[in-house]
Amino acid sequence: MENNALLSLRGIYKSFPGVKALQDVDFTLRKGEIHALMGENGAGKSTLIKVLTGVYTKDEGEIRLDGNDVVIRSPEDAQHAGISTVYQEITLCPNLSVAENMYIGRSDDVLQNWKKMNEGAGRMLESLDIPAKPTQQLGSCSIAVQQMVAIARAVDMDCKVLILDEPTSSLDDQEVQKLFKLMRDLKGRGVGIIFVTHFLDQVYEVCDRITVLRDGRFVGEYEIKDLPRVQLVSKMLGKELDDLSDIKSDVAASAIDEGETPVFEAEGLASTEGIKPFDFNIHKGEVNGFTGLLGSGRSECVRAIFGADRVISGSVKKNGKPIKIHKPIDAMKNGIGYLPEDRKVDGIVGDLSVRENIILALQVMKGFFKPFSKAEANAFADEYIKALNIKTASADTPIKSLSGGNQQKCILARWLLTHPDYLILDEPTRGIDVGTKVDIQKLVLKLASEGMSITFISSETDEMLRTCSRLIVMRDRRVVGELKGDDLTQNKIMNTIAGGEEE
Amino acid sequence: MSRILKNQIFIPIAALLLLLLFNLIADPTFFKIAMGVNSDGNPVLSGPIITIINNGSELAILAIGMTLVTAASGGQDISVGAAIAIAGSTMLRVLCGTNTRPDTLRTPVFVAFIVGCLVAMAFGAFNGLLVSIFKIQPMVATLILYTAGRSIAAWINNNELPIISDPKFAYYGGFIPGIPVPTPFFIAMACVVIIFLVLKFTNLGLYTQAVGINESSSRLNGINPVFIKWLTFVILGVCVAVAALIKVSRLSSINYSVIAKDIEMDAILAVALGGNALSGGKFNMAASIIGAFVIQTLTTTLFKYNVPSDALPAYKAVVVILLVVISAPTFRESMTKLMSRLKSGKKKEVANV
Numbered sequence: 001m002e003n004n005a006l007l008s009l010r011g012i013y014k015s016f017p018g019v020k021a022l023q024d025v026d027f028t029l030r031k032g033e034i035h036a037l038m039g040e041n042g043a044g045k046s047t048l049i050k051v052l053t054g055v056y057t058k059d060e061g062e063i064r065l066d067g068n069d070v071v072i073r074s075p076e077d078a079q080h081a082g083i084s085t086v087y088q089e090i091t092l093c094p095n096l097s098v099a100e101n102m103y104i105g106r107s108d109d110v111l112q113n114w115k116k117m118n119e120g121a122g123r124m125l126e127s128l129d130i131p132a133k134p135t136q137q138l139g140s141c142s143i144a145v146q147q148m149v150a151i152a153r154a155v156d157m158d159c160k161v162l163i164l165d166e167p168t169s170s171l172d173d174q175e176v177q178k179l180f181k182l183m184r185d186l187k188g189r190g191v192g193i194i195f196v197t198h199f200l201d202q203v204y205e206v207c208d209r210i211t212v213l214r215d216g217r218f219v220g221e222y223e224i225k226d227l228p229r230v231q232l233v234s235k236m237l238g239k240e241l242d243d244l245s246d247i248k249s250d251v252a253a254s255a256i257d258e259g260e261t262p263v264f265e266a267e268g269l270a271s272t273e274g275i276k277p278f279d280f281n282i283h284k285g286e287v288n289g290f291t292g293l294l295g296s297g298r299s300e301c302v303r304a305i306f307g308a309d310r311v312i313s314g315s316v317k318k319n320g321k322p323i324k325i326h327k328p329i330d331a332m333k334n335g336i337g338y339l340p341e342d343r344k345v346d347g348i349v350g351d352l353s354v355r356e357n358i359i360l361a362l363q364v365m366k367g368f369f370k371p372f373s374k375a376e377a378n379a380f381a382d383e384y385i386k387a388l389n390i391k392t393a394s395a396d397t398p399i400k401s402l403s404g405g406n407q408q409k410c411i412l413a414r415w416l417l418t419h420p421d422y423l424i425l426d427e428p429t430r431g432i433d434v435g436t437k438v439d440i441q442k443l444v445l446k447l448a449s450e451g452m453s454i455t456f457i458s459s460e461t462d463e464m465l466r467t468c469s470r471l472i473v474m475r476d477r478r479v480v481g482e483l484k485g486d487d488l489t490q491n492k493i494m495n496t497i498a499g500g501e502e503e
Numbered sequence: 504m505s506r507i508l509k510n511q512i513f514i515p516i517a518a519l520l521l522l523l524l525f526n527l528i529a530d531p532t533f534f535k536i537a538m539g540v541n542s543d544g545n546p547v548l549s550g551p552i553i554t555i556i557n558n559g560s561e562l563a564i565l566a567i568g569m570t571l572v573t574a575a576s577g578g579q580d581i582s583v584g585a586a587i588a589i590a591g592s593t594m595l596r597v598l599c600g601t602n603t604r605p606d607t608l609r610t611p612v613f614v615a616f617i618v619g620c621l622v623a624m625a626f627g628a629f630n631g632l633l634v635s636i637f638k639i640q641p642m643v644a645t646l647i648l649y650t651a652g653r654s655i656a657a658w659i660n661n662n663e664l665p666i667i668s669d670p671k672f673a674y675y676g677g678f679i680p681g682i683p684v685p686t687p688f689f690i691a692m693a694c695v696v697i698i699f700l701v702l703k704f705t706n707l708g709l710y711t712q713a714v715g716i717n718e719s720s721s722r723l724n725g726i727n728p729v730f731i732k733w734l735t736f737v738i739l740g741v742c743v744a745v746a747a748l749i750k751v752s753r754l755s756s757i758n759y760s761v762i763a764k765d766i767e768m769d770a771i772l773a774v775a776l777g778g779n780a781l782s783g784g785k786f787n788m789a790a791s792i793i794g795a796f797v798i799q800t801l802t803t804t805l806f807k808y809n810v811p812s813d814a815l816p817a818y819k820a821v822v823v824i825l826l827v828v829i830s831a832p833t834f835r836e837s838m839t840k841l842m843s844r845l846k847s848g849k850k851k852e853v854a855n856v
Contacts, residue, residue: 308723329725340723349717351785356709363706364725371706414724 005064006031006192007083007161012061014051019393021047025061025218027211029161029192034183036203036224037196039213040236040433042391042403045196048213049163053085054078065160084154085163092150094139098125098132102153124156125149128182144175148182155186162186163194168202169431180206198431200229214238237435260284261320263453264305264336264422269314271304273297276478277314280305282422282453287444289456289464292474292497298457299341300477302424305455306331306338318422332365337415341426341457343404347411350400354392355381357399358413365418384413389439405432412440422453429458441467461493473497511778514829515793518776522800526551526807533807538683543670548683551803559799560687561587561746564694565766566773566795568739570786575711575735576634577783578641579771583743585652586626587763590747592656594619595757598672599665608669620744626652627740631733649767657759667755676752687749694745695792702788711735715783765816769798775827 007029014022022044029035039045050056052063054072063070065081072078078085092101099121121134130148132141138149147167154162164183168176183193183206195207203210203224210227212219212235219235227235262281270277275297282288290298303309305316307325316323318334325331331338340346349357358381363372372380381395388409392402399410408428415423425444429437444467448454458464464471465488473481473496481496526533536550565583572580597615599605608615626648633644679686702708713721714728721728746766751757775781776797777790798819805818828834 306723327725327727328723329727332725338723340720345717346719346723349713349720351716352709352712356713360709360713361724363709368706368710369704371704371709 004030006066008064009048009052010062010064012048012051012063013059014047014056015059017393020216022051022058022216025213025216026221027218028221029194030209031192032187032190033208034187034193034195034206036207036210037194037213038203038210038232038236039219040405040435042215042406043213043236043433044216045213046165047216049085049165049194049196052078053083053163079157079159082158082160083163084157084159084161085165086147086150086154086167087165092138092146092153094137094146096138097134098136098138098141098149099134101138101149102134102156106157120156121152124152128152128155128185130182142175144171144178147171147179151182151186155189155191159191161192161194163196165196166198167195168197168199176202198433200232200434203232204229212236233434236433262317263319265317265320266305267315267317269301269304269311269316271300271309271311273300273303273309274477275300275304278479280472282455284421284453285448285451286470287448287454287456287468288470288472289458289468290472290474291457291461291464291493296474296497297477298474299426301472301474301479302338302426302455302457306336306424308338308340329364332361332418332420335419335421336424337361337418337420337422338424339408339411339415339426339428341430343408343411343430348399348407351398353396354385354390354399354402354410355395357410358384358395358417361414362417380417384410384417388413388416388443405436408432408440409436412443416447420452422455423447424455424457426457427459428456429460429463437463461490465490465493511787512790512793514778515776515790515797518797518829519793519800522797522804526804530807533804541678543680545678545680546683547678547685551807553685555796555799555803556688556691557685558687558803559796560685560691561749561763562766562769562773562799563691563792563795564742564746564749565739565770566777566791567694567698567788568735568742569770569774570777570779570788570791571707571711571735572641572739573771573774573779573781574715574783574786575732576641577715577781578634579767579774579781580627580630580645580736580739581642581767581771582626582630582645582648582652583739583746583767583770584763584765585649585656586623586740586743587747587750587766588653588656588757588759589626589659590619590623590744591751591757591762592659592759593622594748594751595665595667596659598667599660601661603660603663603665604668605665606668608667608672612672612675616744616748619747620741623744623747624737624740627736627738627743628733631736634736635729635732653759656757660757664756664758673752673755676749676754690745690749694742698788708786708788712785716785770795772823772827773798776823 005028009025009027012022012025025044025048027037027048037045037048047056051058052072054074054077057073063072065083070081072081072083093104096104099118102121102124103117118134125132125134128148130145130152132145132149138146141149151162167179171179183195187193195203197203207224209221209223210232211221212232214236260283263284265281267279268277269280278301280301290301292298300309304311305325307327307330311325316325323330323334325334328338349360355377359372359377362380366372378395384390385392385395390409390413391406399407402410412428428440441463444454444456456464456467468488470482470484471488471493472479473483473493475497483492483496533551536548536552539547539549541547569579569583572578594615597610597618598608598612600609630645630648633639633647634641675686675690677686710721710726710731713724713726714731718728746763750763771781773794774791776794777787779786779791801819801822802815805815810818
């Protein structure tokens with residue numbers, strides 16, 4: 001074993017009823033390095049982190065910190081041992097001050113010396129170059145700064161190991177850069193940082209080493225310079241990838257007859273969510289998309305189409321016939337499906353089983369007085385669990401215990417089961433692993449080639465370029481352009497979004 | 504074994520068995536059922552067990568509605584006792600008219616029940632409206648009727664107490680001549696059968712659970728969450744009307760301030776004892792209904808040991824605390840952990856030997 005190992009995990013096993021979450025996993029963290037922990041959803045990253053922080057107790061294996069065996073039974077144990085975690089969701093108290101948040105729950109004294117506390121916090125913030133005042137209310141800081149305060153708290157507790165679990169997913173590029181600067185700072189001080197993320201770019205920008213997990217097993221540890229991106233992805237997936245960008249050519253681009261009556265047509269549509277009236281149409285077998293910055297009104301447009309928000313003006317036609325959509329069920333009855341942007345809030349019904357989640361939309365369409373029999377429901381669920389390769393212990397498992405990507409597949413299954421002719425997918429690939437992403441993109445193109453019309457929304461432009469044949473560009477809640485054919489390039493899209501001159 | 508332990512219905516059944524076991528050891532006469540003759544000369548069964556299934560009927564009926572309300576709205580209706588007073592008062596008013604001591608009933612009992620039922624459903628709809636459309640917390644919304652209900656009930660009969668002398672009216676809360684089993688039990692069982700048929704042949708269960716777990720997602724799947732929540736309150740209204748019929752039939756009269764007093768708390772407890780989360784979502788109807796009989800068994804047991812009725816709630820509270828703690832998910836989780844630790848500890852000992 002190497003001498004400079006700060007933290008080493010050897011032969012970690014952890015299983016849950018029906019699932020072997022970790023099998024013989026090794027992990028080594030050295031002093032002053034940033035170490036990426038990579039793997040698909042469900043590969044065991046979160047479980048490993050939770051074992052390390054005492055949320056779960058390991059079944060077998062040893063954890064050594066600075067060469068000594070340590071036993072971690074609870075998050076308190078982990079903190080005392082010098083292992084701190086900053087999660088994706090801020091776990092501090094937004095209504096307390098920055099300094100209070102840094103010292104809360106750490107003092108044994110009955111009386112609190114506020115002056116000393118604020119001074120201490122101020123020194124720490126300054127030394128880490130964090131733009132926050134000790135007396136400022138934490139909630140008034142940006143998410144990025146809140147995260148940095150959480151890190152400052154960890155540093156102030158003399159943590160030797162800092163775990164950052166998806167810290168960048170709600171930050172913009174500038175904020176990410178600030179966070180990275182802080183991470184490099186800490187690295188210089190000899191802190192070992194474990195960085196969990198989905199963003200490959202960020203891994204290559206800031207990390208020194210990568211450990212890859214797959215299906216709960218240790219795949220390997222690599223120096224960042226020895227592992228090109230494509231290889232990393234193939235290690236995570238466990239198969240050699242034909243170049244990701246090539247998937248479009250797998251499916252012959254079906255010719256779309258522009259002269260034909262569109263499957264769906266909207267004119268002057270506007271909803272209570274403040275989007276400017278917009279026109280829209282989609283043909284049979286077409287994949288188009290709404291693009292634009294976050295908050296530009298992409299989601300609001302498709303929500304208006306589906307009747308998820310209250311429509312205040314405009315008319316819609318389905319296959320040339322005027323229809324009225326006041327609420328989601330109207331859209332569903334007209335053969336429209338909608339996979340919402342926020343899976344947790346709008347998509348899954350957490351405590352219900354995978355089966356019930358899959359049949360829900362079709363069941364509602366069939367009617368209140370006509371429930372599916374157990375056998376029918378099981379047949380539907382089994383069919384789609386197999387077709388979409390959903391990883392679940394059984395159809396009875398509550399959907400909330402599945403990994404994000406598999407939850408998303410269930411919601412996708414729910415809408416495919418209704419056999420819509422027009423399917424809206426709003427950020428279907430957000431927060432899910434590369435493998436599932438590719439699966440979903442391939443599926444979209446396959447469905448389109450079978451004649452389904454699909455609207456695809458994604459924050460990742462290259463993903464949209466790969467799948468869509470026409471892009472509707474939005475800015476400030478207004479449709480500002482439409483791109484197709486040769487105009488579908490990153491540059492052109494960026495220009496249109498930014499409002500540059502049309503060339 | 505662990506499968507049985509994990510099943511939600513295990514807790515109320517275990518509680519019921521435990522109470523019965525206690526009675527079996529303390530005094531086996533608890534299970535004695537005697538055949539006697541009542542004041543009308545009809546053969547009737549009597550004994551603590553009969554008392555339980557008789558007096559537990561209203562509670563079981565209310566537990567059905569309360570389970571649905573809890574599942575869909577994530578809150579509870581605390582006005583059911585007051586609503587029973589209103590529905591019962593309405594029925595008496597329809598049966599008696601303005602004459603509080605009628606020799607004959609002015610309308611068939613059936614008609615009176617329908618009218619009472621409609622009134623109870625209307626009040627349920629009012630509660631449901633506040634909860635579903637105005638998004639008021641169920642307990643706060645139903646507090647209105649909880650406070651005002653008994654006054655409304657008294658007002659319906661001009662604050663007089665009608666007394667019905669027709670013995671036929673007493674059948675619903677007592678015995679039908681020739682049948683020795685109390686009628687309320689049959690009514691309760693009929694309600695249970697109906698709700699199970701409804702749950703089997705409609706999507707009421709799926710919709711209420713979906714709405715209770717994730718309202719936003721339910722809406723995007725074509726369910727109307729506002730209507731479903733409202734509907735559960737109306738269904739609870741029907742349950743209230745049935746319970747009210749039994750209650751007024753038992754007395755052949757009504758006492759506005761005492762009738763069905765505190766029954767809402769027992770009904771909520773029945774839902775909780777059934778292991779259903781009071782914050783809504785998934786539910787188990789059978790567990791709630793058994794929960795109702797657990798509470799009645801407890802009450803009857805305490806009465807049998809001559810606990811004065813004033814002291815009853817205190818005793819009940821102790822037992823209820825125990826039952827609720829045992830059925831709490833956190834407690835069960837830590838128990839499972841403890842069990843597995845004990846098991847693995849044993850294994851290690853063996854290995855060391």
